[in-house]
Amino acid sequence: MKYTKYLLLLLFLLLPTSALAQAEIGIEINGSIIKTDKPAIIVNGRTMVPVRAISENLGADVEWNGEKQTVFISTNNYNYPEVSNKDNKKNINLVLNGRNIPTDQPPVITEGRVLVPLRFISEALGAKVDWLDETRIVRIDKTFEPREIVKLSEESIVSLEAYNTHGDLFASGSGFIIEDSGKIVTNYHVIKGATKIDVILLNGKKHTVTNILNYDEYRDIAILKINADKLASVKLGDSGRVSSGDRVIAIGNPLGLPNTVSEGLISNSKRLFAGQMFLQTTAPLSKGSSGGALINNRGEVIGITSAFFSTGQNINLAIPINDIKPFLKNNLNIELRDLIKPRGETALPDAPLNINIIFDHIITWEINYENDIAGFYVYTSDKKDTGFEKIIFNNKTSLLTEPYFLPYVQEKTDKRYYYITAVDANGTESSKSEVVAVIPVFGEEISYLNKVYYGQVEKGLPHGEGTMFWSNGDMYEGVFKDGKREGKGKQQWFNGELYLGHWQNDMMQGEGALYDPNNNIIYSGQWVEDYPVDFKNEKESIN
Structure with a gap:
């Protein structure tokens, strides 16, 4: 008989913990298990969790006012209002974005932590909640x-x-x-x-x-x-x-x-x-x-x-x-x-490739962007084969950190010749790219939000001959008056279309021709307020 009692006791001691008590409740937010300093507990059939841990993991701010026994929760930098809890000091208030939110199970304080119903607080913060009974995990998705x-x-x-x-x-x-x-x-x-x-x-x-x-x-x-x-x-x-x-x-x-x-x-x-x-x-x-x-x-x-x-x-x-x-x-x-690696063992960076000229003025090139390079040097000369010197830019450096270059000068000049080299982090310079010819834009610079102007300026506005480049790739070169296109000019659009002709009040007006990207004439003749005369007359007759 004593043997039997000892055997039963031994079997009891060897039982796994899961057989004696249920495992802790796990909390998973967007696929990751969240650890809290106070484990979840069950109160009246509700899973209660630390309000701060859950709210902050769901992107909210939490502030506790002990005097007023109130938890303030904010998802949009809401300024917490004055809240009175004089008649209800036994219960804890929950305030979300300035609105008092009642719960079917009141919050409780355990070991200095305010615990609230998990499903309630999660859904109040816009999350979806599921209970996985087999693993005892609350899955929250937001x-x-x-x-x-x-x-x-x-x-x-x-x-x-x-x-x-x-x-x-x-x-x-x-x-x-x-x-x-x-x-x-x-x-x-x-x-x-x-x-x-x-x-x-x-x-x-x-x-x-x-x-x-x-x-x-x-x-x-x-x-x-x-x-x-x-x-x-x-x-x-x-x-x-x-x-x-x-x-x-x-x-x-x-x-x-x-x-x-x-x-x-x-x-x-x-x-x-x-x-x-x-x-x-x-x-x-x-x-x-x-x-x-x-x-x-x-x-x-x-x-x-x-x-x-x-x-x-x-x-x-x-x-x-x-x-x-x-x-x-x-x-x-x-x-x-x-x-x-020691400088002697460092291979030369690759030289810039596919040098391209856009609108006669802009040099672009290709390279594995920023990979292994710290920047670029740009060299220029008025002769194709000799006399090249490294350009010093306005910020007093010769290192260009973007694979894009817009040369401009203070006075009109004939075309100049350029080549580009790449420079790695150790200062090692590549061989030179092919040499290209570019006509520098000239004049003062005016930068706008989505465009930049180079040319003659009066009273802080483009006035006289100049060139305007838009960030979407458009370009106008010609005459300006009080900041607007006025007179004879050339407009090129990023889609390849080209207009050569007259402008008035920033619109195509007068004699001009529009060309497609293959340089075929789309229309040549008179223009009124950005429209060919024939189209303008037809539009007015319809109206």
């Missing part, structure tokens, strides 16, 4: 507005500054934190050639990179490490599930402007370029955006913003985040100096 995505992500986006062996800043870019222990993702071309890299957080704190955990120069990926902890980190998504037409936002540091946000669409989810697959997006990028985060409407990073085409309209590329994930598993712990 799509975020751009302002909510920024709130969730902005502290995880960092600025990068790369310094060369002389201690000079030669490149800047973006990155994002993927682990709270200081692991950061960026593009390899942002850091290539650096002997020191500084990481600047949103709060202004600066950390120096200690090691390169992993990298791939060909895929343009680098994983950095700084000595820090308890940092805000992003959530990585699945770029394999991205579709063309998906809404995205990009956060980075273009032109050194921290945490700049732009919005757009995935214009192609499988764009093959230079032998590699990218996400193509309309979210605007600029120099310095490289290494930043491309984020979907679930608040997940789906790509590294990597390149843009300055000669196109909203054509931007991001490396799919799934390409980065294999590099997160292995830590190489490489020091920066091990990535830099």
Whole structure:
């Protein structure tokens, strides 16, 4: 009999914990398990969770007023109103965006944490809630507005500054934190050639990179490490599930402007370029955006913003985040100096290719944008074969950082000859490109929001001979009066059409001819207010 009792006791002790008590309730938001400092509990059949943990993970701000026993929740920077709770101090108020919201199960305070019904608070913040009985997990799904995505992500986006062996800043870019222990993702071309890299957080704190955990120069990926902890980190998504037409936002540091946000669409989810697959997006990028985060409407990073085409309209590329994930598993712990080859071993950068002349004035060229290069030098001469000198620009530097050049001079001159070289982060210069002839535009410069003017100026307006370039690719060259096209001029549109003739009050007026992109005449004759006379008369008779 004693033997039997001992055996029963032994079997009881060997029973798994799940047989003695139910497992803790798990909380999953957009596919990721959320850890809270106070476990969920069941009260009167309702799953109660810490209000701050859930609300902040759903993009809201939370403020607790102990005196008034009120939790204020805001999704749109709402100013919290004065709330009176004198007659109801036993219960806790919930206020969402200025509106008191009652619950079927009142909030409770446990170990200094306010717990609220999980389904109620999630649905109040626009999320969908499902209960998975088999795994005891509450699944919460939500799509975020751009302002909510920024709130969730902005502290995880960092600025990068790369310094060369002389201690000079030669490149800047973006990155994002993927682990709270200081692991950061960026593009390899942002850091290539650096002997020191500084990481600047949103709060202004600066950390120096200690090691390169992993990298791939060909895929343009680098994983950095700084000595820090308890940092805000992003959530990585699945770029394999991205579709063309998906809404995205990009956060980075273009032109050194921290945490700049732009919005757009995935214009192609499988764009093959230079032998590699990218996400193509309309979210605007600029120099310095490289290494930043491309984020979907679930608040997940789906790509590294990597390149843009300055000669196109909203054509931007991001490396799919799934390409980065294999590099997160292995830590190489490489020091920066091990990535830099001695100057004698450094191969020359490729020379710029496909030099093109647009509108007789603009030089464009092609290269694997920003990959392995720090910028370009532009050389000019009045002779085709000799006398070339490096151009010094208005900002007193000869290094051009965009693959686009618009030469202009203070006086009219005959055509000049140009060639371009590429320069890498170590200062190594490529061989020269082909030599091209360009007619420089002349005069003073006036910059507008979507266009730039070079030419004669009076009272701060284009007046006299000049040239206007629009950001969409249009160009006018001719006579201006009080800021408007007036007199004889040439208008070229980005689609290739050309008008040669007279203008009045910024409209085609008088004798002129319109040509198609193949230089065939579409119409030649008299124009009135931008219309051929025949078409104008026909239009008026219809009206």
